[in-house]
Amino acid sequence: MKLAIFDYGAGNIFSLRVALEKQGATADVITSFDRVNNYSGLLLPGVGNFDPAVRSIRDYSSVSFADYVKDKIPVLGICLGMEMFFEKSEEGKERGLAVMEGKVILLPNRLKIPHMGWNDLKIRKSNPLLEGVPDSSWVYFVHSYRVEPKNQDIIMAESDYGIRVPAVINKGNLYGTQFHPEKSGHVGSLMIRNFLRECKK
Amino acid sequence: MSLTKRIIPCLDVANGRVVKGLHFESIKDAGDPVLLAQKYGSEGADELVFLDITASQEQRETIRSLVSNVAQVIDIPFTVGGGVKTLQHARDILLCGADKVAINTGAVKNPQIITELMELFGKQCVVIAIDAKRNYNVSNGTNIFSEDSKKFWFEVFIYGGKKETGLDAIEWAKKVQDLGAGEILLTSIDRDGTKDGYDLTLTGAIVDAVSIPVIASGGCGRPSHMLDVFKKTQVDAALAASIFHYETHSVDRVKEYLKKNDVQVRL
Numbered sequence: 001m002k003l004a005i006f007d008y009g010a011g012n013i014f015s016l017r018v019a020l021e022k023q024g025a026t027a028d029v030i031t032s033f034d035r036v037n038n039y040s041g042l043l044l045p046g047v048g049n050f051d052p053a054v055r056s057i058r059d060y061s062s063v064s065f066a067d068y069v070k071d072k073i074p075v076l077g078i079c080l081g082m083e084m085f086f087e088k089s090e091e092g093k094e095r096g097l098a099v100m101e102g103k104v105i106l107l108p109n110r111l112k113i114p115h116m117g118w119n120d121l122k123i124r125k126s127n128p129l130l131e132g133v134p135d136s137s138w139v140y141f142v143h144s145y146r147v148e149p150k151n152q153d154i155i156m157a158e159s160d161y162g163i164r165v166p167a168v169i170n171k172g173n174l175y176g177t178q179f180h181p182e183k184s185g186h187v188g189s190l191m192i193r194n195f196l197r198e199c200k201k
Numbered sequence: 202m203s204l205t206k207r208i209i210p211c212l213d214v215a216n217g218r219v220v221k222g223l224h225f226e227s228i229k230d231a232g233d234p235v236l237l238a239q240k241y242g243s244e245g246a247d248e249l250v251f252l253d254i255t256a257s258q259e260q261r262e263t264i265r266s267l268v269s270n271v272a273q274v275i276d277i278p279f280t281v282g283g284g285v286k287t288l289q290h291a292r293d294i295l296l297c298g299a300d301k302v303a304i305n306t307g308a309v310k311n312p313q314i315i316t317e318l319m320e321l322f323g324k325q326c327v328v329i330a331i332d333a334k335r336n337y338n339v340s341n342g343t344n345i346f347s348e349d350s351k352k353f354w355f356e357v358f359i360y361g362g363k364k365e366t367g368l369d370a371i372e373w374a375k376k377v378q379d380l381g382a383g384e385i386l387l388t389s390i391d392r393d394g395t396k397d398g399y400d401l402t403l404t405g406a407i408v409d410a411v412s413i414p415v416i417a418s419g420g421c422g423r424p425s426h427m428l429d430v431f432k433k434t435q436v437d438a439a440l441a442a443s444i445f446h447y448e449t450h451s452v453d454r455v456k457e458y459l460k461k462n463d464v465q466v467r468l
Contacts, residue, residue, distance in 0.1 A: 014269070014272055014296070014297065014298035015272055015298055015300065018272060018273055018298070019276065047322060047323055047325075047326070048322070048323060049320070049323055080323075109412075112412055112413065112414055112437070113412065113413070114324065114325050114383055114413070114414070115204065116325065116383070116384065116414050116437070117204050117205060117207050117247065117414070117437065117438070118204070118205045118207065118247055118467040119203060119204050119205070120203075138205070138467040140277070140278060141204075142278070142325040142383075143325070144324070144325075159203075160203050161203060161204060162203070180278075182276065183276065183277055183278045183300065184276070184277075185242075185276050185277060186276070188276060189276060
């Protein structure tokens, strides 16, 4: 099974690639959406800045993100990768990939920013990505923004950081995690395995 | 539940081996970095920090392969530092698989590197290491403290604790936050290697001065030192080296002890 990891040009995609390989998948690193999409799944990694990342997708691709993945392959957006699913972000001025309604907002400044470290998941709904993941599992976060979906039903799990942080979202074939599964120990590996299982279907 | 306190084993690396010094000097061998990383990861370490304490030009290639070897065996975040002076060098380390890069001397000499790194990789990658030492000549300090009727301020040192800068550590911490640092790794030179406990005055003062996460370092000789620093300051993480290296205390045992004493940790 072969997946694609989109490289915005700045992020550390090494750990994500290793995490996939440990679960028996291989991954190509791609820098545009143009050729025929033969991948079983796509990952949008979690390191970088909103505007440069969105531009690196939009400016170099002949096919739009929505058309490239449309109902075809599972997509996992991690942290920034998930934030880009939405229409806009307070981190930048560019329009997001806009495959989900809503926006990305800065964490309240009464809190320590970034929200960095291990926090626990409150699982709201059962979801393929969370299969076998116990409620209150610890996952590793490092982010300054949070998503605010127009439709709250897409939130599968959240975390408590003095405010509610949407932690896992899912709409159709699009999955997002605000935390980093590739840095979240064995619980994170389990979620990556779950995602790969969806890619196989 | 909410965010936990982080326990971070630190591996001081010289010539590809883990070593430990006293007051930044007198080095002794403590093991293979990749094996230790794996061990700490499986014992429940929340993150790892690697510091190249030789930090010479020849070491760069060694560090690069070390970073990618470590990245293959662990699934928790790790930071690499030591002798990082240029944007290119920091970029190298991050692209080899490190999640964060720690900079001290390089940032004091050229503070702009903080902003440049933040713009390229995001602030979560940028850890500023501050090595601070008590200076009892209070005429030069900005923030003056007093303990046992002695007055002092905290001065920033560079080049592995060898050279003073005249910078007040609290002012410097605020500045690096404004420039785009995502986290501060705060080491007390007075306490480093002594096993006398963290410098609580220093740690508390820096934590109160900034709103980004702070890691306390220097002086941890037993688990109760970690309990102290978490109970007496609002610090986010505690780093230790020797107590973990020599099998004196395993990471999970230390975390169980902290949990029993009402410190929120990941177990």
